[in-house]
Amino acid sequence: xxxxxxxxxxxxxxxxxxxxLAIARALAGKGxxxxxxGFGDPxxxxxxxxxxxxxxxxxxxxxADLTKSEAIEAMMAEAAEEFGGVDILVNNAGTQHVxxxxxxxxxKWDLIIALNLSAVFHTTRLALPHMKAKGWGRVINTASAxxxxxxxxxxxxxxxxxxxxxxxxxxxxxxxxxxxxxxCISPGYVWTSLVENQIPDTMKARGLTREQVxxxxxLAAQPTKKFVTVDQVAALALFLCRDEASAITxxxxxxxxxxxxx
Ligand code: NAD
Numbered sequence: 563x564x565x566x567x568x569x570x571x572x573x574x575x576x577x578x579x580x581x582x583l584a585i586a587r588a589l590a591g592k593g594x595x596x597x598x599x600g601f602g603d604p605x606x607x608x609x610x611x612x613x614x615x616x617x618x619x620x621x622x623x624x625x626a627d628l629t630k631s632e633a634i635e636a637m638m639a640e641a642a643e644e645f646g647g648v649d650i651l652v653n654n655a656g657t658q659h660v661x662x663x664x665x666x667x668x669x670k671w672d673l674i675i676a677l678n679l680s681a682v683f684h685t686t687r688l689a690l691p692h693m694k695a696k697g698w699g700r701v702i703n704t705a706s707a708x709x710x711x712x713x714x715x716x717x718x719x720x721x722x723x724x725x726x727x728x729x730x731x732x733x734x735x736x737x738x739x740x741x742x743x744x745x746c747i748s749p750g751y752v753w754t755s756l757v758e759n760q761i762p763d764t765m766k767a768r769g770l771t772r773e774q775v776x777x778x779x780x781l782a783a784q785p786t787k788k789f790v791t792v793d794q795v796a797a798l799a800l801f802l803c804r805d806e807a808s809a810i811t812x813x814x815x816x817x818x819x820x821x822x823x824x
């Protein structure tokens with residue numbers, strides 16, 4: 563099983579940081595060619611890309627802004643030209659904005675739905691023909707505990723992630739006999755720089771200590787009182803690529819420290 567993804571190509575959206583980067587590293591570590599995507603410092607991205615190539619496969623970077631369907635089409639065409647097609651599609655890019663519904667900026671709604679939900683449709687519709695033709699494929703969507711439950715002030719995010727869970731089920735039924743599996747992973751709070759950066763502001767705004775923000779605010783709904791790690795999410799994504807996981811399709815796999823069990 564050491565390099566079991568040798569010869570396969572994985573496209574991981576939003577892989578310049580956080581969960582996506584950990585998934586890209588895990589897949590490259592098993593020999594896959596990787597298409598990186600996301601925003602960030604060009605030098606840092608180039609270092610990441612080069613480091614992935616050290617792992618065995620080839621690595622390509624696409625700066626596509628996934629809120630634009632033409633950019634997605636260009637990214638998928640580039641991946642097809644370079645590698646012949648995408649065998650493993652990880653739809654991971656996502657964004658958040660927090661406000662009550664009646665104060666939510668409409669342009670933020672459009673952005674969240676475009677990136678978190680519509681981009682998943684566009685990449686998947688463009689990746690499936692190659693997967694079906696090969697009789698093998700994996701689509702792995704990073705959803706969220708918010709694909710199953712809601713929190714106030716996150717209506718567009720919750721709507722988008724519930725949408726991803728529904729899309730996952732429908733696409734899984736359509737591809738069930740084609741050797742293609744379609745699943746989503748639904749993490750609770752994952753320890754990423756995105757989460758870490760919220761701590762100082764919340765400490766200041768609410769007059770709390772770092773520990774209070776972590777336990778009573780961020781981890782309030784997470785029974786384990788521990789953050790999920792990016793490597794735990796990546797390990798599950800990697801497992802879904804194995805042949806042993808070929809019967810798992812249409813699933814919404816929670817990794818939330820018990821959040822949605824409550
Ligand atoms: P992150 O901010 O570290 O990563 C987001 C990635 O998306 C980055 O690479 C960023 O450059 C990219 N991105 C942003 N806008 C983009 C655009 N328009 N086009 C292309 N790429 C774009 O965040 P993360 O925590 O790693 O989140 C990754 C996914 O996990 C998201 O879908 C998020 O909703 C989901 N998630 C995160 C958590 C958490 O607690 N961190 C929990 C549940 C689900």
